[in-house]
Amino acid sequence: MQLKFNNRDPVYVQVIRYFKEQMASGTLTAGQEIPSRRELANKLKINPNTAQRAYKEMEEEGLIYTEGNLPSKVTKDENKMNAVRNELLMDAVDTFVQSVRPINVSMEELIHLVTDKYSKEIGD
Template sequence: MKFTINDREPVYIQIIRNIKQKVVTEELKMGERLPSRREMAVSINVNPNTVQKAYKEMEEMGIINTVKNNQSTITEDINLIRQIREDLINEATTVFLEQMKAINVAKDEIKNIINEKYD
């Protein structure tokens, strides 16, 4: 599981967001096994403790399930997946709108930009 890590936020948060995005786009299917913590750490070149922190937090959120020492699997709770999608949309929209407001872009101009660029 590869993705690009940035320096702007903690890596464990980036791992969580990446997995959430893959779940809502069905790149990761409900019930699908995730790589082990060690495999994930090697694949994205981070400390295994960082991956452990991300997995632990996702377990607490209900995004993944881990039974004893078996590999973790993606939740099969469709309502939770819908909520994750909604949360990702709200987060992205909030950041976008804050940036547009910061440079005084009018609502109508934002609508025009979206209509032109969103394909």
């Protein structure tokens, strides 16, 4: 489990984003067990309360569920899984658009640059 923390966002938010990215990429699949809160805290070297907060928020969002004393698992709700992917994609697009808008790039040039870069990334 690789996660580099930044100093901008709270650690629990970064943990949630990590799990969302793993879900969106298919690394974490519907119904898959995830580490216990204590295991996660040990692996990431974070406070157990931080891991607990991240899991609590993910449960409230319906991203994970816990039944009794069994391990927590990724949601089986395909709509939730798709919503996570769409959320991350829209966040990335918003950030991208905000960063290039001041440069005054034409839509055609922008599409060409993105297509070229994306093609090269896939080819590597």
